[in-house]
Amino acid sequence: MKNKEIQEQRMKGYFIQATKEILKGEGIQNLSVRNIADQAGYSYATLYNYFKDINDLLFYCINDFQEECQLFTEEHTQKELKGIERLKATVLAYMRYFIEYPGIFDLFYLVKMDGLGNKASTIHVINNSLENVCAYDWDYCLSHGIIQPAEMEVLKTQLKYTVTGLLLFYLNRISPESYPEFIENSSNQISHVLNSK
Amino acid sequence: MKNKEIQEQRMKGYFIQATKEILKGEGIQNLSVRNIADQAGYSYATLYNYFKDINDLLFYCINDFQEECQLFTEEHTQKELKGIERLKATVLAYMRYFIEYPGIFDLFYLVKMDGLGNKASTIHVINNSLENVCAYDWDYCLSHGIIQPAEMEVLKTQLKYTVTGLLLFYLNRISPESYPEFIENSSNQISHVLNSK
DNA sequence: TTTTTTAAATTAACAATGTTAATTATATTT
DNA sequence: AAATATAATTAACATTGTTAATTTAAAAAA
Numbered sequence: 001m002k003n004k005e006i007q008e009q010r011m012k013g014y015f016i017q018a019t020k021e022i023l024k025g026e027g028i029q030n031l032s033v034r035n036i037a038d039q040a041g042y043s044y045a046t047l048y049n050y051f052k053d054i055n056d057l058l059f060y061c062i063n064d065f066q067e068e069c070q071l072f073t074e075e076h077t078q079k080e081l082k083g084i085e086r087l088k089a090t091v092l093a094y095m096r097y098f099i100e101y102p103g104i105f106d107l108f109y110l111v112k113m114d115g116l117g118n119k120a121s122t123i124h125v126i127n128n129s130l131e132n133v134c135a136y137d138w139d140y141c142l143s144h145g146i147i148q149p150a151e152m153e154v155l156k157t158q159l160k161y162t163v164t165g166l167l168l169f170y171l172n173r174i175s176p177e178s179y180p181e182f183i184e185n186s187s188n189q190i191s192h193v194l195n196s197k
Numbered sequence: 198m199k200n201k202e203i204q205e206q207r208m209k210g211y212f213i214q215a216t217k218e219i220l221k222g223e224g225i226q227n228l229s230v231r232n233i234a235d236q237a238g239y240s241y242a243t244l245y246n247y248f249k250d251i252n253d254l255l256f257y258c259i260n261d262f263q264e265e266c267q268l269f270t271e272e273h274t275q276k277e278l279k280g281i282e283r284l285k286a287t288v289l290a291y292m293r294y295f296i297e298y299p300g301i302f303d304l305f306y307l308v309k310m311d312g313l314g315n316k317a318s319t320i321h322v323i324n325n326s327l328e329n330v331c332a333y334d335w336d337y338c339l340s341h342g343i344i345q346p347a348e349m350e351v352l353k354t355q356l357k358y359t360v361t362g363l364l365l366f367y368l369n370r371i372s373p374e375s376y377p378e379f380i381e382n383s384s385n386q387i388s389h390v391l392n393s394k
Numbered sequence: 395t396t397t398t399t400t401a402a403a404t405t406a407a408c409a410a411t412g413t414t415a416a417t418t419a420t421a422t423t424t
Numbered sequence: 425a426a427a428t429a430t431a432a433t434t435a436a437c438a439t440t441g442t443t444a445a446t447t448t449a450a451a452a453a454a
Contacts, residue, residue: 029309029311032439032440032441033440033441033442034439034440034441042403042404043403043404043405044404044441044442045403045404045405045442045443045444046402046403046404048441048442048443049401049402049403053441053442054441054442109365109369109370110307110369112226112369114226123370123371123372126370127366127370127372154385154386154389157382157386158359158386158389158390160362160366161358161359161361161362161363161366161386162355162358162359162362163362164358164361164362164365164366165357165358165359165360165361165362165365166358168306168361168362168365169324169357169358169361172306172307172309173306173320173323173324174320175320175324185354188351189351189354189355189358192351192355193355208431229410229411229412230411230412230413231410231411231412239432239433240432240433240434241412241413241433242413242414242415242432242433242434243431243432243433245412245413245414246430246431246432250412250413251412251413395454396453396454397452397453397454398451398452398453398454399450399451399452399453400449400450400451400452401448401449401450401451402447402448402449402450403446403447403448403449404445404446404447404448405444405445405446405447406443406444406445406446407442407443407444407445408441408442408443408444409440409441409442409443410439410440410441411438411439411440411441412437412438412439412440413436413437413438413439414435414436414437414438415434415435415436415437416433416434416435416436417432417433417434417435418431418432418433418434419430419431419432419433420429420430420431420432421428421429421430421431422427422428422429422430423426423427423428423429424425424426424427424428
């Protein structure tokens with residue numbers, strides 16, 4: 001009875017992998033059940049033997065992408081930096097991840113997840129996405145007395161909303177119009193939030 | 198040749214009105230061409246005699262809603278308040294408008310507007326939505342020397358991203374979980390942004 | 395090794411969507 | 425009143441998510 005389990009996980013993996021590829025490549029507007037099944041090498045109805053519906057499939061992707069995002073930011077922030085400087089670099093790397101994969105931004109922040117199914121735990125992952133990526137930096141600032149515990153909560157929240165807002169307007173509403181402007185703007189806003197430190 | 202124009206505007210008005218009603222009532226996920234036409238009292242294909250596509254129709258709604266939002270905030274902030282206090286009240290009223298009509302939030306900030314058609318001017322309305330609603334307050338603060346011009350730009354930007362982020366997480370990701378929490382959270386964050394004044 | 399049973403995958407089918415083409419009904423002009 | 429132009433409707437198509445019916449492949453029993 002163990003083989004069954006292994007095989008089922010493997011099949012799920014194929015569909016999850018296909019979904020992730022489409023999400024990263026063509027984006028969420030080109031994602032469809034038939035598309036996914038094609039990429040996975042199966043018929044569209046087969047998908048429903050392994051997932052309740054397309055949302056169910058998306059939940060798995062969110063967890064995977066959060067992990068990937070964590071790795072991405074670690075790789076893209078120089079290890080020499082410390083404290084506030086490092087925190088800022090981490091946040092900017094976090095943003096770059098979503099700029100590189102706008103479909104993942106859509107998935108994390110824009111998709112409607114109406115059926116209350118699996119949701120709870122996945123919503124939790126999203127709500128703590130940035131905070132988790134920055135966990136090391138927050139800890140460092142705390143243990144070195146750079147930020148007081150009380151203020152840290154406000155900063156975390158402020159940063160979360162600012163970062164999401166910046167990404168939302170750039171990716172979804174073309175403001176600012178160019179990437180350099182966006183980066184400069186983002187850098188300024190993040191500094192402004194953190195310099196009330 | 199003037200009657201033609203009047204009649205055409207009237208017809209457009211029926212569809213726009215219908216669209217707005219559905220958007221405010223059932224929300225964007227229940228909006229469809231057939232739905233709109235039903236509400237307007239015409240067949241679905243008739244719509245295409247007056248609008249290029251459904252996006253074209255949405256553009257008109259955005260302008261109307263922005264005006265309505267402006268009126269809403271004016272009515273919901275006490276006239277006695279002045280300066281920063283009044284600004285804060287205006288921002289909170291702005292947020293309440295979108296809480297009352299989540300479909301309008303979707304329309305303003307979440308909908309994909311891919312065909313570059315009419316877009317430019319409508320995008321501009323959205324990008325300046327909050328700033329315009331707060332125009333009176335910003336002017337007051339400026340002319341009374343409460344905020345310096347240079348800093349004001351940063352605050353406007355910061356406020357825009359914070360407000361959008363707060364709404365996005367509450368409406369789309371259920372965080373925080375209750376409305377009182379959301380209001381308290383929002384109030385705190387807005388104060389925090391403005392108190393660096 | 396056949397045969398039977400079970401499980402898995404595929405094709406058919408449905409309802410809902412946006413959009414266009416073909417057709418009918420309504421005004422307008424001659 | 426007849427002919428023409430305009431506007432509205434029904435038909436039709438392609439695309440979506442999802443379910444039901446059917447075929448194919450795998451496992452178990454003989």
